[in-house]
Amino acid sequence: MSVRIGLEIHVQLNTLRTKLFCSTPSDYHDKPPNTLVCPVCLGMPGTLPVVNRRAIEAAIMVALALNCEIAPRILFVRKHYFYPDLPKNYQISQYDGPGMFPYARKGWLRISAGGRTKIVRIRRINIEEDPGKLTYPTGSMLTSPYSLVDYNRSGMPLLEIVTEPDMESPQEARAFVEKLIAVLDYLGVCDHRKEGAFRVDANVSIEGGARVEIKNIGSAKDVERALEFEIARQRSVVASGGKVRRETRHWDPVRKVTVPIRIKEVEEDYRYFPDPDLPPIDVPRSWIEEIAEKMPELPDQRIERFVKQYGIDEYRAAVLVLNKRLADLFEECAKMYRDYKKLADWLITDFLRWVKDLGIDLESKKVEPIAIVKLLRTLDEGRISIRMAKELLPKVIAENLDVEEYIKRTGMEKISDVETLKRVIEEVFRENPKAVKDALKNKKAVNFLVGAVMRKTRGRADPQLTVKLIEEKLREIAREI
Ligand SMILES: [Zn+2]
Structure with a gap:
C-alpha cells in the first residue's frame, strides 16, 4: 500500500x-x-x-x-x-x-x-x-x-x-x-x-x-x-x-x-x-x-571529503557526519591515529552505544581525543585484549581515562607471558578433570577450558595464546594415556 x-x-x-x-x-x-x-x-x-x-x-x-x-x-x-x-x-x-x-x-x-x-x-x-x-x-x-x-x-x-x-x-x-x-x-x-x-x-x-x-x-x-x-x-x-x-x-x-x-x-x-x-x-x-562564500562545510560535502580523505565508506562517513560532534572527534583522533576504518568502527558502534547508555551529551561533554587514541593504541600493541578495551571504553568516555597510565597502575595488562599462562592452565586442568576428559574426545569442549582461564585471569589472558597452550597440553596428556 x-x-x-x-x-x-x-x-x-x-x-x-x-x-x-x-x-x-x-x-x-x-x-x-x-x-x-x-x-x-x-x-x-x-x-x-x-x-x-x-x-x-x-x-x-x-x-x-x-x-x-x-x-x-x-x-x-x-x-x-x-x-x-x-x-x-x-x-x-x-x-x-x-x-x-x-x-x-x-x-x-x-x-x-x-x-x-x-x-x-x-x-x-x-x-x-x-x-x-x-x-x-x-x-x-x-x-x-x-x-x-x-x-x-x-x-x-x-x-x-x-x-x-x-x-x-x-x-x-x-x-x-x-x-x-x-x-x-x-x-x-x-x-x-x-x-x-x-x-x-x-x-x-x-x-x-x-x-x-x-x-x-x-x-x-x-x-x-x-x-x-x-x-x-x-x-x-x-x-x-x-x-x-x-x-x-x-x-x-x-x-x-x-x-x-x-x-x-x-x-x-x-x-x-x-x-x-x-x-x-x-x-x-x-x-x-x-552569504554563500561565508557558508561552512555542509554534511554532504563532509561525507564526500571523509570518503576521499580517510578512505572510509559512505555509510560510515554518513553516520559520523550526521552527528557533528562525533565527526569532529573522529577528525581530531585521526590526526594521531592512522587506522581510520578501525577508528570509525569504534566510534559509530561501541562509542555511540555507551554515549547513549551513559546519557552523555556530546555537545556539553568533551571527550578527549587522546584518551580514545590511547585506548586503541594499547589494543593494537597487544597490551590489552579486545574484551578489556570494551570494558575500559565507558571510563574513557565518562572520565577521559588514560588507559596507558591505568594498565600500568593496576597491572591490568594482558597476560601473554607463556610461563604465567601455563601455571593458570595447570590449575584449571586440576580443578576441572571432567572437562579435560571431554576435551580430549571433543574439540568443542576446549572452549570450556578457555573460558575458565579467562575467568581466572579476569579476561586478561591472551586468547590465541591460551588456546594454543591448552591444545598443546591436551596433546601431551593424550600421549601419556
Ligand atoms: Zn521586542
Whole structure:
C-alpha cells in the first residue's frame, strides 16, 4: 500500500542575539515569563517593526543549504487570526498567493534510509515571527481552569520549511528530519535541543486517501513513531471498510498515539495581505553570493571529503557526519591515529552505544581525543585484549581515562607471558578433570577450558595464546594415556 508523507517543519533561529523585528534579546529559554519583551514584540499600538538583517542572512543560508531558489525580494504579509498568544491578532509571515510569495522555494535535500538514497523536494520556506506561548497551570489544556501567556517567545525568528509529499515511509521521514537537523547544526543557526526550537507537523495519506495532519511532533524519533501509529490506524480504518477522514490530529508522546483535534472541512481564511509597516527587502545576487562564500562545510560535502580523505565508506562517513560532534572527534583522533576504518568502527558502534547508555551529551561533554587514541593504541600493541578495551571504553568516555597510565597502575595488562599462562592452565586442568576428559574426545569442549582461564585471569589472558597452550597440553596428556 502506497504511503505519502510530507513534512512542515518550524525551525527557530535561536542562535542570533535578538528577535526578528526588535532588539529584544532572544535567549529567553529558562528566563522568567514576560521578562524579555518590548513594545514591538508585545504588539503595542504605534510601534513599528524593524527587520533583523542577521536573521535574513541566516534564513538565506538555510535556503542555500537546501538548494532553494531565492526570491529577488522578501515580502512580509499579515496572517490574521485571533489567539491570546498573538498580541497583534496577526502574525507577520509570508504567503504563496496572488502578489505574495515565500522567500525561498523549489529546493531539495538528499536523505539515506534503509540503504537507499533519495531526494526529497522542498516546496517552500517562509520566514515569520513566532507567537508567544500559552501555559496551563495543571499542565493540560483540558483540566486547567485558566491559561497563562508568556510573550518571551513572541517575535522570535522562525522558518517554516515545507516539503513535497516525497517520503514513502516513517523511516524516510525520520531520516529527513535528522538530516535537516544536521544541516542546521552545521550552519549554526538553530540549537535544536532548546525547547520549542524544532517542531514538526506531518501530513500522511495511504492509497491516495484523505490527508491527515499530525501536529507538533518534537523529535526525529517521534516523527517516525507518530507516523507508524497513524499509518497503522489508517490501514485498520480502510481494512474494516471505513474511510479515512481529512482531519488534524495531535501526537501524544506519552501514550504514543495520535488523537483527533479537529476535522478540517475547508482551509481557514487568514485574510493575508502585504504588511504596510514593512517595505519589501531587495535581495540582490551579490548579497546571496556574499552569504554563500561565508557558508561552512555542509554534511554532504563532509561525507564526500571523509570518503576521499580517510578512505572510509559512505555509510560510515554518513553516520559520523550526521552527528557533528562525533565527526569532529573522529577528525581530531585521526590526526594521531592512522587506522581510520578501525577508528570509525569504534566510534559509530561501541562509542555511540555507551554515549547513549551513559546519557552523555556530546555537545556539553568533551571527550578527549587522546584518551580514545590511547585506548586503541594499547589494543593494537597487544597490551590489552579486545574484551578489556570494551570494558575500559565507558571510563574513557565518562572520565577521559588514560588507559596507558591505568594498565600500568593496576597491572591490568594482558597476560601473554607463556610461563604465567601455563601455571593458570595447570590449575584449571586440576580443578576441572571432567572437562579435560571431554576435551580430549571433543574439540568443542576446549572452549570450556578457555573460558575458565579467562575467568581466572579476569579476561586478561591472551586468547590465541591460551588456546594454543591448552591444545598443546591436551596433546601431551593424550600421549601419556
Ligand atoms: Zn521586542
